[in-house]
Amino acid sequence: MSRLFIAEKPGLGRAIAAVLPSPHHRDSGFIRCGNGDIVTWCIGHLLEQVEPDAYDERYKKWRLEDLPIVPDKWQLKPRKSSAQQLKVIRKLLQSHQHIIHAGDPDREGQLLVDEVIDHCRVSQVVKSTVERLLINDLNPAAVKKALQQMRPNREFIALSVSALARSRADWLYGMNMSRAYTLLGQRSGYQGVLSVGRVQTPVLGLVVRRDEQIENFVSKDYFTLDALIPYHSEKGTLDIRARWKPSEACEPWLDEERRLLHLPLAENVARRIAGQPAVVTESEQKQTRHSPPLPYSLSALQIDASRRYSMNAQQVLQVCQSLYEKHKLITYPRSDCRYLPVEHQKDIHQVIQAISATDPELQSVINHADLSIRTKAWNDKKVEAHHAIIPTPKQGNNTRLSSDERKIYQLVATQYLLQFYPPAVYAGSKLVFEIAGGVFIASGKQLIDSGWKQVTGHKEESVDICDIVPPLEKGCQLICREGEIKSHKTEPPKPFSEATLLQAMTGIARFIEDKKLKKILRETDGLGTEATRAGIIDILMKRQLLTRRGKTIHGTAAGRGLIHALPTEATLPDMTAHWEHQLQDIAEKKQPYQPFMHSLAEQVTALMNKVQSSPLPDSLKSMPQNYQKQKRRRTFKKRKSQGKKVSKGSDG
Numbered sequence: 001m002s003r004l005f006i007a008e009k010p011g012l013g014r015a016i017a018a019v020l021p022s023p024h025h026r027d028s029g030f031i032r033c034g035n036g037d038i039v040t041w042c043i044g045h046l047l048e049q050v051e052p053d054a055y056d057e058r059y060k061k062w063r064l065e066d067l068p069i070v071p072d073k074w075q076l077k078p079r080k081s082s083a084q085q086l087k088v089i090r091k092l093l094q095s096h097q098h099i100i101h102a103g104d105p106d107r108e109g110q111l112l113v114d115e116v117i118d119h120c121r122v123s124q125v126v127k128s129t130v131e132r133l134l135i136n137d138l139n140p141a142a143v144k145k146a147l148q149q150m151r152p153n154r155e156f157i158a159l160s161v162s163a164l165a166r167s168r169a170d171w172l173y174g175m176n177m178s179r180a181y182t183l184l185g186q187r188s189g190y191q192g193v194l195s196v197g198r199v200q201t202p203v204l205g206l207v208v209r210r211d212e213q214i215e216n217f218v219s220k221d222y223f224t225l226d227a228l229i230p231y232h233s234e235k236g237t238l239d240i241r242a243r244w245k246p247s248e249a250c251e252p253w254l255d256e257e258r259r260l261l262h263l264p265l266a267e268n269v270a271r272r273i274a275g276q277p278a279v280v281t282e283s284e285q286k287q288t289r290h291s292p293p294l295p296y297s298l299s300a301l302q303i304d305a306s307r308r309y310s311m312n313a314q315q316v317l318q319v320c321q322s323l324y325e326k327h328k329l330i331t332y333p334r335s336d337c338r339y340l341p342v343e344h345q346k347d348i349h350q351v352i353q354a355i356s357a358t359d360p361e362l363q364s365v366i367n368h369a370d371l372s373i374r375t376k377a378w379n380d381k382k383v384e385a386h387h388a389i390i391p392t393p394k395q396g397n398n399t400r401l402s403s404d405e406r407k408i409y410q411l412v413a414t415q416y417l418l419q420f421y422p423p424a425v426y427a428g429s430k431l432v433f434e435i436a437g438g439v440f441i442a443s444g445k446q447l448i449d450s451g452w453k454q455v456t457g458h459k460e461e462s463v464d465i466c467d468i469v470p471p472l473e474k475g476c477q478l479i480c481r482e483g484e485i486k487s488h489k490t491e492p493p494k495p496f497s498e499a500t501l502l503q504a505m506t507g508i509a510r511f512i513e514d515k516k517l518k519k520i521l522r523e524t525d526g527l528g529t530e531a532t533r534a535g536i537i538d539i540l541m542k543r544q545l546l547t548r549r550g551k552t553i554h555g556t557a558a559g560r561g562l563i564h565a566l567p568t569e570a571t572l573p574d575m576t577a578h579w580e581h582q583l584q585d586i587a588e589k590k591q592p593y594q595p596f597m598h599s600l601a602e603q604v605t606a607l608m609n610k611v612q613s614s615p616l617p618d619s620l621k622s623m624p625q626n627y628q629k630q631k632r633r634r635t636f637k638k639r640k641s642q643g644k645k646v647s648k649g650s651d652g
């Protein structure tokens with residue numbers, strides 16, 4: 001019986017067909033192989049949620065009194081851009097009983113093909129026999145291997161249900177909230193669309209609140225006190241510098257970060273300790289080993305590329321897709337995993353040879369690597385549908401890569417090579433002194449073996465306040481010569497950059513107010529997914545709610561007005577992070593779909609009731625009202641710069 005493979009994209013379809021028997025006959029939207037197998041493909045999502053007026057004609061006109069709109073039975077429609085390909089797949093499904101699901105190995109990839117199979121009304125008998133093909137690497141050897149390890153598609157249905165819940169949640173929340181606040185904005189004279197989303201709005205809220213923290217920041221003086229304790233060594237007399245640790249009795253003069261704000265207190269302690277015995281109450285000497293950073297997930301790669309090359313998240317994703325689909329030089333890029341399966345260890349030598357051939361600049365790094373080393377990155381328990389992004393065994397031509405492709409390949413390759421370097425080793429020392437009843441701490445850290453850091457050239461930062469921390473015995477007594485006071489000023493937080501905003505989205509637990517949820521999320525979910533974070537930032541820019549100033553990202557006047565108009569819970573990451581956690585539970589079969597959607601519908605209904613019963617928010621009244629004029633002016637300038645004809649007065 002011939003098989004029908006349904007891939008997520010044409011590139012993946014061609015990679016599958018390439019390892020199936022020849023001859024290959026290419027037709028419109030599919031490839032027929034020598035053994036009768038047919039490979040076809042989607043072009044991303046072939047289906048999309050219908051507009052509200054598909055459920056009821058009256059929803060064509062936006063009215064507050066019609067909200068919330070909650071479908072009784074959800075509907076999908078073919079995307080106009082890919083309707084023809086959907087017809088191709090529908091016809092092929094009618095003539096095949098053996099179907100292979102070859103979507104990308106993640107939630108969206110699972111849903112993308114499953115929803116096409118459902119939409120084309122494949123019988124339950126046939127659906128029960130669908131097989132799942134999981135491909136992380138488009139090179140022939142990897143594809144052949146995946147073909148030998150197919151699993152029943154029913155094992156992955158929970159992934160599909162999770163993605164479906166996410167899609168419907170986004171529609172339900174985003175469509176209702178966007179209509180509501182756009183209508184409120186129109187009442188105040190603002191003519192643009194005020195887009196609200198369960199992920200994008202908390203991201204906007206993070207930026208707006210950071211901007212306002214900076215603007216409202218009032219610098220304060222604070223003071224540090226170090227005890228200078230002479231120590232006689234073979235190199236002569238050196239000062240041990242030990243920082244004063246204020247006691248609980250000093251709380252009234254400390255800020256929330258325990259910085260001393262009261263100079264007279266520091267001066268009093270400095271007078272008290274001068275010339276007094278300094279007794280060692282604790283002495284610690286130990287070595288610490290810092291393992292190399294794990295191979296990249298997409299977000300980790302985007303953060304590093306932003307810092308090193310000022311590339312935005314969307315650029316990095318596009319380059320990764322090219323390296324994966326066009327050049328086949330890296331594995332599946334939309335991965336949220338930073339670990340590798342143990343089975344991949346047998347490919348190490350081939351991957352190293354491929355790196356050497358593709359990027360000769362890394363030859364020195366390869367020469368000093370110890371391929372017998374196995375870091376914690378090799379961990380089957382940490383790998384699910386896909387693993388970390390690494391180079392493939394394919395040898396590429398460096399000259400055929402664009403400048404950005406070379407940069408990203410080198411980052412991915414270097415991070416992989418670091419797994420074959422030893423840890424960096426530090427000698428750490430700590431002394432705790434008691435002086436005149438007060439506690440003073442001296443600590444230092446010195447790199448004694450650079451290990452993997454010899455590759456990355458990390459600049460060493462001083463740790464704590466002192467490098468001179470001799471190995472004194474507990475009970476040892478020296479004399480404090482004097483106390484040294486230094487004045488400092490508190491500094492405002494830094495504005496978000498592309499890298500730090502991505503970090504905030506992936507490490508959202510730092511911004512969560514609910515302590516229980518913070519604990520749950522500390523090591524797990526973030527705002528959005530690996531595949532969507534770049535797009536979220538991009539869409540906020542396009543909708544003029546965020547803007548770039550050089551390397552920093554800020555909220556616009558419209559963005560601020562929207563955040564201040566919305567209910568607080570809609571602008572904080574707590575609710576969205578909680579949803580993300582539930583979606584992951586659905587994917588892992590820990591939570592059913594219906595309670596999640598029912599709870600969400602209740603939340604949206606409550607929010608709409610609040611919007612309709614509350615007065616027009618003051619922040620919307622003060623929003624800029626010349627949105628359309630600014631938009632026309634930008635369009636005019638763009639068309640003029642492209643040499644296109646512009647009508648008189650079209651600059652608005």
